[in-house]
Amino acid sequence: MAVTLLSNEVLDLCLGKPALRSLSVTHTVADALCVLKKLGDSCVSVWSCHHSSESGDSTIRNVGGGGAAADCRCIAKVCIVDIICYLCRPENLLAPAQALQSPLSVLIPKTSGLVRHLEPNARLLDAIDLMLEGAQNLVIPIPESKSRKKKLLEKKSSLDSTFHKNGIRYCWLTQEDVIRYLINFICLFSATHSEPINSLGIIDTKNVLVVNYDDPASSALNLITESLIHQSSVAIVNPDGQLIGEISPFHLNAGDETTAAAIATLSAGDLMAYVDCGGPPEDLVQLVKERLEEQNLVGALELMEEESGLSLSSWPSFTSTSSDEDGLSSSVKNGKHGGYSARVVRRSEATVCYPWSSLVAVMIQALAHRVSYAWVVEEDGTLTGIVTLSGMLKVFREQFKVMG
Template sequence: MAVSLLAHDISDLCLAKPALTSLPISATVADALAALKTSDDPFLSVWDCHHHRHSPESAAAGEWHCRCVGKVCMVDVICFLCRDDNLLSPSTALNTPVSDLLPKIPTLVTHLEPSSSLLEAIDLILQGAQNLVVPIKRRHSISSRRKQQQQPKISTATTTLHNGREFCWLTQEDVVRFLLSSIGLFSPIPALSIDSLGIITTDGVLSTDYHSPAIAALGLISRSLADQTSVAVVDGDGVLIGEISPLTLASCDETAAAAIATLSAGDLMAYIDGSGPPEDLVRVVNRRLKERNLEGIVDDFIVLSSQSSSSSSDEESSLASPTTTLARSAGRYSRSASYSARMARRAEAIVCHPKSSLVAVMIQAIAHRVNYVWVVDDDSCLVGIVTFSAILKVFREYTMP
């Protein structure tokens, strides 16, 4: 029965999923930033489109071949702006091609047909694919499809047709949620502890000291975003204090780069917390920016990015004082009904015990909309992490002959 479940077409998992919000690879970082501020989707898919050369007929018809080459979110922008040279020259940074934000590992994004099996999707995830791009069925008139094919390059993010079709993300969460709905088929595996299953990753866990500079964890934040995990924040005794979550950071705006550049890891957790930045931390950020002769950096980011956006909220932000702007940035976007705002999480880490059952950890992660759960011992010291990819490996091995 479990084998037949994994034979399901992945189209079953794509029902009612929204179409990807697209950005052309020719766009700039400023274009991506402006689009992220106006989109309900926290992730933008980046597409490379060129004339179809396989046949003279398709070329004559003006057909284009498009491929998703990556995705970007606000965390990519924030981490990019945190670099020393970009802090000193924000205008140059924002005019950089958006392709500079994409990971250099092409297999992180993989295209898959709707008729592919769930087993194929799991195998791709286990091989390192973090993002599966799947066509979804929509009804479009011939004229609208032709228009999309003839005008594939867009200046701002939008949902559009590529190769005559719309696409969606198939995530690890989608797969784990689907398996959880039929968890009884895998008995007795779900009742076993994560320790006995050997799926606790202990080596190479992304972590930083509570008192260390947040900027020192910049590479870890970028890695956690690519790996769909998080950065654990621990004290000197290895006790898990909290986390710097890309999911939380994605709900901030570009001015969070100033907080990363000036605060400790522990203070950054409080700064990006869902309740908004404490006023004392806002003052600390402004003081340290001034000490580094960067006091105008916040206004520069806002003014320059607003030039690529026509929204009134951005125009208002460009007139705000640095203190007000910083307070707004970590306090979330003004689009209170947006996906980013609804998904904002506090810095408190989601944890389990080595003896927790597999199914309990799955439910925990799904309930909190994360792809991982931290593992701690009885003293709250960090033991390791359990990821969705490790969980999927268990189910994959269960069905192997």
């Protein structure tokens, strides 16, 4: 059984995964925001190419890659948090509508290797090694028969940006996917899964991103960007170093572009409440508006107002020729439901464990909360470190060496 696991192909982990939505690097930030809000995806893939249709229409449906061509590759992923951090720049808070017309290239991090291509017949070990080198997402082609490909192409709507011009579709493979797969075979890894995490050397005490409860949320902006790169989070602590909560990219990603105004005006503690379950409290929304007025951030204030005319449907850079838009519900079309994001929203309570927690317990916690980390605290709540999925993968990689 262990030998079989070692030789499994990455395609085994991709079964049932949805195809990637694709945008060209030449599209705008507004285009990406529109796709994320209309379709409810957590992120959208960005490609180095742009294919136009025969009619000359350059809508999102025609963006994609050309298979293995060297000049047509997925080079990044973009999520709501990337857009929020971009809008938080002082010059963009003054003119957010103009900032949203910038090309997607402004959102691509300088850190390379976060997205890597991998063939579907590659080994599971190959995928793990790439992730341990820093890859967050592996781009895997979805094998399909010619007949199925033809049927899918015939049925695809004008908003379907999952197909590339040659008919190839791709999917993501993430660290979460690998950990979720490995946990099904946890019994193969001797007693490692039951050992406490402090005995495995995976508690990171150096790269812990922390901000105090009363600090301005804007002081955490660089930390939020860093947490995106490292797939972690920003801890909020009290003066005694006890963990109170977090500013998590996962929670921020459930919001929308107006969160940039909240980061610019609120404290870290208030921001934690602003992005909490169900959307921001009305008193905090009003506080943000008042402070935007005080700072004369008219553009950001307009971003907060529904009647400002900055709705995505009015932006000229995004066009749609589909009447049914993939059968999206009206709430998702508007990007909101009941005034808030239509994406899944969770409370900003942090996922925590203890130094003596077992590896498998921490794995289950992270998977259950759909996060890539867990904060490590002492009994009194003092923050001591963080455990990431990457650290867990290192443990399994060492076990693979022993097994084969």
